[in-house]
Amino acid sequence: xxxxxxxxxxxxxxxxxxxxxxxxxxxxxxxxxxxxxxxxxxxxxxxxxxxxxxxxxxxxxxxxxxxxxxxxxxxxxxxxxxxxxxxxxxxxxxxxxxxxxxxxxxxxxxxxxxxxxxxxxxxxxxxxxxxxxxxxxxxxxxxxxxxxxxxxxxxxxxxxxxxxxxxxxxxxxxxxxxxxxxxxxxxxxxxxxxxxxxxxxxxxxxxxxxxxxxxxxxxxxxxxxxxxxxxxxxxxxxxxxxxxxxxxxxxxxxxxxxxxxxxxxxxxxxxxxxxxxxxxxxxxxxxxxxxxxxxxxxxxxxxxxxxxxxxxxxxxxxxxxxxxxxxxxxxxxxxxxxxxxxxxxxxxxxxxxxxxxxxxxxxxxxxxxxxxxxxxxxxxx
Amino acid sequence: xxxxxxxxxxxxxxxxxxxxxxxxxxxxxxxxxxxxxxxxxxxxxxxxxxxxxxxxxxxxxxxxxxxxxxxxxxxxxxxxxxxxxxxxxxxxxxxxxxxxxxxxxxxxxxxxxxxxxxxxxxxxxxx
Numbered sequence: 155x156x157x158x159x160x161x162x163x164x165x166x167x168x169x170x171x172x173x174x175x176x177x178x179x180x181x182x183x184x185x186x187x188x189x190x191x192x193x194x195x196x197x198x199x200x201x202x203x204x205x206x207x208x209x210x211x212x213x214x215x216x217x218x219x220x221x222x223x224x225x226x227x228x229x230x231x232x233x234x235x236x237x238x239x240x241x242x243x244x245x246x247x248x249x250x251x252x253x254x255x256x257x258x259x260x261x262x263x264x265x266x267x268x269x270x271x272x273x274x275x276x277x278x279x280x281x282x283x284x285x286x287x288x289x290x291x292x293x294x295x296x297x298x299x300x301x302x303x304x305x306x307x308x309x310x311x312x313x314x315x316x317x318x319x320x321x322x323x324x325x326x327x328x329x330x331x332x333x334x335x336x337x338x339x340x341x342x343x344x345x346x347x348x349x350x351x352x353x354x355x356x357x358x359x360x361x362x363x364x365x366x367x368x369x370x371x372x373x374x375x376x377x378x379x380x381x382x383x384x385x386x387x388x389x390x391x392x393x394x395x396x397x398x399x400x401x402x403x404x405x406x407x408x409x410x411x412x413x414x415x416x417x418x419x420x421x422x423x424x425x426x427x428x429x430x431x432x433x434x435x436x437x438x439x440x441x442x443x444x445x446x447x448x449x450x451x452x453x454x455x456x457x458x459x460x461x462x463x464x465x466x467x468x469x470x471x472x473x474x475x476x477x478x479x480x481x482x483x484x485x486x487x488x489x490x491x492x493x494x495x496x497x498x499x500x501x502x503x504x505x506x507x508x509x510x511x512x513x514x515x516x517x518x519x520x521x522x523x524x525x526x527x528x529x530x531x532x533x534x535x
Numbered sequence: 536x537x538x539x540x541x542x543x544x545x546x547x548x549x550x551x552x553x554x555x556x557x558x559x560x561x562x563x564x565x566x567x568x569x570x571x572x573x574x575x576x577x578x579x580x581x582x583x584x585x586x587x588x589x590x591x592x593x594x595x596x597x598x599x600x601x602x603x604x605x606x607x608x609x610x611x612x613x614x615x616x617x618x619x620x621x622x623x624x625x626x627x628x629x630x631x632x633x634x635x636x637x638x639x640x641x642x643x644x645x646x647x648x649x650x651x652x653x654x655x656x657x658x659x660x661x662x
Contacts, residue, residue, distance in 0.1 A: 434571070434596060436574060436575065436596060436597050436601070438598040438599055439598055439599055442541075442550060442599045443551075445540065446540075518556075519556055519594055519602065520576075520594065520595070520596040521567075521576050521578040522570075522576055522596040523596070524558075
C-alpha cells in the first residue's frame with residue numbers, strides 16, 4: 155500500500171496516461187487476488203468501501219434490478235442488512251425476518267416455507283461475529299435454488315478463518331471486508347455470480363462496470379488484494395489449529411469459570427471463537443480487566459461497550475443476544491474472544507490462566523452474587 | 536498508564552484498585568439501589584458514630600464507571616458528618632473521578648441514590 159501511495163498515483167479511469175494505466179493494473183491484480191480467495195473469476199468481483207456498502211449493493215441493488223423478488227433474512231443479521239428492511243418495505247418489497255434458534259441457526263423448514271411461491275433474495279451471513287455460529291449455508295443454498303431464489307451471504311466474519319468457495323457453496327452474492335482479514339479498513343468487495351443482475355445504488359460514472367460508480371480507492375484495493383493473497387494458501391491449517399485450540403479453551407473455561415453461559419453453537423462455529431456471558435458480573439468490567447491484562451476482547455452487547463453513546467438510552471442490549479435467548483433484561487453483556495491466524499497456543503493458555511481470576515475478582519464485588527449465595531444457603535438448608 | 540483506556544486515569548485507578556470494597560459487620564445503615572435486571576446494582580454500608588461517618592464500604596455489580604463511582608463515593612464519605620454527606624451529589628463524584636462519558640453519568644447517579652437510600656435507612660432505624 156505504501157508503495158502504491160508513493161508511486162505518483164494516477165486515476166484508474168484515465169486510460170491513456172501511464173499513471174492512470176498503472177493504477178488500473180494495480181486494481182486488476184488486486185481483483186485477481188481477491189477473486190482467488192473465494193474461487194471466483196476476477197470479473198465477478200466489485201470493489202466497494204466495505205461490508206456495509208457491499209450488503210446494501212447486494213440487497214437493494216438486486217431488488218432494484220429485480221423488483222419481482224421479495225427479501226428474506228434472519229433476525230441476527232448485521233444492521234447493514236436488517237436496517238434496509240424499512241426502505242424495502244417503503245418500496246413495497248415483501249420482506250420476512252426469520253427467527254433463529256437458541257444456537258443462532260436458521261430453521262431450514264421455516265426458510266423453505268417462506269420461499270414457497272415467493273422467490274426472494276435471501277441474505278444470511280456465513281458466520282455471526284458475535285456468537286460465532288456458522289449457518290448451514292450449503293443446505294440453505296439448495297433451498298434457495300429449489301425455490302427460484304437467490305442467496306446473498308455476508309462472509310465478513312468467516313473469510314480467512316474457513317475456506318470459502320462461492321460457487322461450490324452455491325452463493326450468488328458474497329460480501330467481503332478487507333479489515334477483517336488483516337487488510338486495511340474502508341475497503342471491501344462484492345462477489346456477483348455471472349448472470350445475476352444488479353443495479354447501482356449510487357448515480358455516477360462507469361467504474362466497476364457501472365455497478366459501483368466513484369473513483370476507486372486504489373491503495374485500499376491494493377491492500378485488500380495483498381491480504382487475500384497472503385491468507386489464501388493456508389486457511390485450512392489455521393482453521394484446524396484454531397478449531398482445536400478453541401474447543402480446548404471452551405472446555406477449560408466451562409470448568410474454571412463459575413456462572414459462565416456460552417453463546418452460539420458448540421460445534422457449528424468459527425474456529426477459535428468463544429463467546430459467553432457470566433451471571434452476576436457485568437460484561438464491560440470484564441472487558442476492561444481483560445484489556446488491562448493485555449487481552450483485547452469485544453463485547454457482544456452495545457449496552458456495555460458503547461461509551462460514545464449520547465446517553466444511557468442508546469445503550470441497548472444486542473439484538474443478536476436477544477434473538478438467541480440471552481435474557482435481555484440482564485443486559486450484562488457478552489464477551490467475544492475471536493482468535494486469528496496470528497494467535498498462538500500460548501495466547502490461548504494465557505486466557506485460560508487469567509480468566510477465572512478476573513471473573514472471581516468481579517464476583518467478590520458483586521452484591522448480586524452475595525444475594526444468590528445467601529438464597530442458596532437458605533434453600534440448601 | 537502506557538495503554539489507552541476509555542476512562543480517565545482516576546476512574547481506571549478506582550476500577551482496578553477499588554477502595555473500601557467489601558462487606559461490613561453491623562453497619563449503622565445500608566443503601567441498596569438498582570438490580571441485576573437493570574445491569575447495575577450497588578450496596579453501600581455506613582458505620583456512623585456521633586453523627587460522623589467513620590467507615591464506608593460498598594459492593595457493586597456494574598460497569599467500570601459504576602465500580603469507580605462507588606469506590607470514589609466511599610472515599611468522599613469517610614470522616615464526613617451526616618449533614619456534609621447529605622450534600623454530596625453525583626456531580627461531585629463525577630468531578631472527583633476526572634469526568635465520566637455522558638452515557639455513564641447514570642452510574643454516578645446510582646452512587647448518589649445509594650447514599651440517599653443509606654441515609655433513609657439510618658433515619659428509619661433511629662425511629
